[in-house]
Amino acid sequence: MPKITVAGSSFDRAADESVLDALLRHGVAVPNSCRKGACQSCMMRAMDGYVPAEAQAGLKETFVHEGYFLACQCRPDGDLTLASPDNNAAFQPATVVFTEALGETVHRVVLSPETPLHYHAGQFINLRRPDGLIRSYSLASLPGTIPELEIHVKRLPGGAVSTWLCDTIKAGDPVEVSAPAGTCFYLPTREPQNMLLIGTGTGLAPLFSIARDALHAGHQGGIHLYHGSRSRDGLYRHHPLRDLHAAHDNFHYHPCVSGRDVPDDCIPGRADAVALHEFGNLAGWRVYLCGLPAMVHAARTQAYLKGASLADIHADAFELAGRDENRGAADEAATG
Numbered sequence: 001m002p003k004i005t006v007a008g009s010s011f012d013r014a015a016d017e018s019v020l021d022a023l024l025r026h027g028v029a030v031p032n033s034c035r036k037g038a039c040q041s042c043m044m045r046a047m048d049g050y051v052p053a054e055a056q057a058g059l060k061e062t063f064v065h066e067g068y069f070l071a072c073q074c075r076p077d078g079d080l081t082l083a084s085p086d087n088n089a090a091f092q093p094a095t096v097v098f099t100e101a102l103g104e105t106v107h108r109v110v111l112s113p114e115t116p117l118h119y120h121a122g123q124f125i126n127l128r129r130p131d132g133l134i135r136s137y138s139l140a141s142l143p144g145t146i147p148e149l150e151i152h153v154k155r156l157p158g159g160a161v162s163t164w165l166c167d168t169i170k171a172g173d174p175v176e177v178s179a180p181a182g183t184c185f186y187l188p189t190r191e192p193q194n195m196l197l198i199g200t201g202t203g204l205a206p207l208f209s210i211a212r213d214a215l216h217a218g219h220q221g222g223i224h225l226y227h228g229s230r231s232r233d234g235l236y237r238h239h240p241l242r243d244l245h246a247a248h249d250n251f252h253y254h255p256c257v258s259g260r261d262v263p264d265d266c267i268p269g270r271a272d273a274v275a276l277h278e279f280g281n282l283a284g285w286r287v288y289l290c291g292l293p294a295m296v297h298a299a300r301t302q303a304y305l306k307g308a309s310l311a312d313i314h315a316d317a318f319e320l321a322g323r324d325e326n327r328g329a330a331d332e333a334a335t336g
């Protein structure tokens with residue numbers, strides 16, 4: 001049976017068991033959340049042994065070179081020796097500045113970190129509650145303008161952290177935030193490039209940041225943002241986005257409602273279906289996909305089939321913690 005060694009103690013690991021599951025089974029405290037390789041909260045460092053490439057997918061090059069990997073995605077053939085998980089190094093204190101309802105189920109939460117974060121538009125943070133529970137939230141704020149961080153949280157019935165963020169926390173409360181993570185972010189280009197942004201539910205948060213950052217940077221090329229929800233109430237940034245649309249010739253906002261009762265100023269249908277029907281050829285485009293995992297995975301394939309290069313498709317699937325792959329419908333209720 002393969003072994004994992006941490007801080008001088010060795011633990012057995014079943015062949016098909018992830019490093020994270022094995023360590024948790026043996027009582028080793030490793031921070032974790034989505035367990036699907038998306039949130040990066042279970043990142044650990046290998047000091048000896050071979051880490052499979054899939055356990056380093058999506059990590060920064062420097063982290064890969066230093067032997068960091070995602071414990072939830074790591075099922076190595078042989079033994080591994082790991083640096084001790086430092087459960088505090090990755091987080092810093094932050095204070096809640098204010099919270100505000102942006103509709104029936106979405107709340108805007110503004111946080112002030114002790115040390116300002118340097119992040120790219122589109123990245124996410126991991127937020128740790130005082131009891132240690134960790135969840136990921138994308139940054140909706142505009143990088144480089146104000147030190148406060150804005151996140152958009154969808155209240156999920158029975159959801160531990162989202163109900164707490166939407167219903168309980170108040171100005172002045174302490175939380176902890178990680179360094180920014182994720183590779184679904186905007187970098188300015190000199191060449192004009194069209195951009196297609198598709199988000200469902202609070203998948204709008206990173207796109208709201210990306211669109212404004214691109215406009216702020218004087219992006220040349222069209223920016224087409226499709227926001228989808230089952231009801232009009234879920235299009236929780238409708239008016240600011242309409243204003244942005246009116247103010248910039250190259251920014252186009254397309255609000256999509258997939259349920260019944262589609263208001264006159266919205267497009268009927270799912271955001272990804274509407275957007276990908278609209279554009280026949282995405283060669284040379286940059287594509288951003290955020291929100292419901294089923295939408296993100298399907299739209300990534302469609303965008304590729306329509307000519308976008310894989311290097312130009314950036315995606316953040318909002319994987320829910322502790323959910324299995326077969327709960328697509330429940331996830332849609334939660335994040336759509």
Ligand SMILES: Cc1cc2nc3c(=O)[nH]c(=O)nc-3n(C[C@H](O)[C@H](O)[C@H](O)COP(=O)(O)OP(=O)(O)OC[C@H]3O[C@@H](n4cnc5c(N)ncnc54)[C@H](O)[C@@H]3O)c2cc1C
Nearest residue numbers: 038136137138153154156158159160161162202318319320
């Ligand atoms: C990269 C990334 C970025 C993200 N960005 C955002 C964002 O910007 N905004 C946002 O709102 N969310 C975002 N998420 C999702 C977020 O991290 C949380 O997963 C989400 O807020 C739910 O957390 P929770 O603690 O409230 O719910 P949990 O307590 O984790 O529960 C999730 C849902 O599953 C249900 N559930 C829990 N356990 C079970 C079970 N055993 N059987 C059946 N149902 C169950 C709950 O009732 C709830 O509806 C992101 C996720 C990732 C990975």
